[in-house]
Amino acid sequence: MGDYRPCGRGSRCSNPTLDAAGVPAARWGPGAFCASDTRLISEALAGLPRLYTELSLALPRTAQANRDTQVTGSTEAPTPLNLAVEALMRELVMVLVTWEEVCLEPPLPAGATRPGYALARACAALRADLGALLALPRGTQARHGRLVELDGVDAGLDVLRLHHRAGRLLQAPPTIEVRPAPCPACGMYALLLDAATRSTRCQGCRHVISEQQYDAWCGQLTGHGE
């Protein structure tokens, strides 16, 4: 058992061994991860391009257009959820393309590549060479403006973490609900509540009011206000 080591997921190993007290511990094996978690990483790589597409579809059209053309100037205020989706999409492409470069040293693309395509290509290439990725020795990468030391275990954990985050974001509950009161500015029944920011916006005139303002407005309408 010379080169055996604990699964890189540590206490979160998906196929743990139980010690005498019944406490789960990482399964030991010859690779960076146990067979069970290696399979989960492979499946996550296979699923990430589809999750990326689903994330892009979750964005409003203005945000999609801005992302594709790198032009700003949308009149829609971005919601925290949309910002989180966009940030995760950028992170997915940055992390997976960087691991592809570190592991496989692919030829530089001839021209600009759409981020979704670059991600799909990186995932397919890394999945085909998963053993090489997970066995990578420690090396320096730039992450969010800092230099960090990462190896193949970090690569596997990156894949699982990003796959989990994408799934969680896509399961986020609907954040928009229709409000029953008319708009205080234009009178249209067109108020929508953004549950993430608790702000209410009129689809007709784009008037925005806070939760307190909406409550006060409802009080006035029903004659119970100040």
Ligand SMILES: [Zn+2]
């Ligand atoms: Zn494991």
Ligand SMILES: [Zn+2]
């Ligand atoms: Zn209005």
